[in-house]
Amino acid sequence: MNRLTLGSGMIAMLVTLASPIVFPQFAQPNVTSPPESAFSIPLAQLIQPEALNRMLQAGGAEKPLVLQVGSHILFAEAHPPGAEYAGPGSQPAGIQLLQNRVNALSRKKLIVLYCGCCPWNRCPNVGPAFAKLREMGFNSVKVLYLADNFGTNWVEKGYAVEKGR
Secondary structure (H helix, E strand, C coil): CCHHHHHHHHHHHHHHHHHHHHCHHHCCCCCCCCCCCHHHCCHHHEECHHHHHHHHHCCCCCCCEEEECCCHHHHHHCECCCCEECCCCCCHHHHHHHHHHHCCCCCCCCEEEECCCCCHHHCCCHHHHHHHHHHCCCCCEEEECCCCCHHHHCHHHCCCCECCC
């Protein structure tokens, strides 16, 4: 093997291995990802914090239903204006709360889920919640992509928050 081939191959391998770490928003789920992990959510279903913030600030437009599917303690500390707590998505009781909240809604209603308790690649809540809504027939579900957590990727950016509930 000549040096050029070995060098190019090693560079390609390093880029491939580093991409999910350096660019997690572009990382696709792989066959070893649990079926309901955050990585199981298709990229087209993710919404960036700045886009959701603009949507919530827009006047006159129908607002999405924003549901927090993580820790109630974190929700009470701060959440996007109008967001509702829907129970932890990783727990059967949380999935039941989520199901009860959305059951009567049109399956076309725009729903944005988020957790924000930990980095995206370790979130136990958004994957199961997303899967449940899709299973129920909701076809306009987005998941707020919070690379680090809600504090870093929303609050520290200066986006509006409410407290309590």
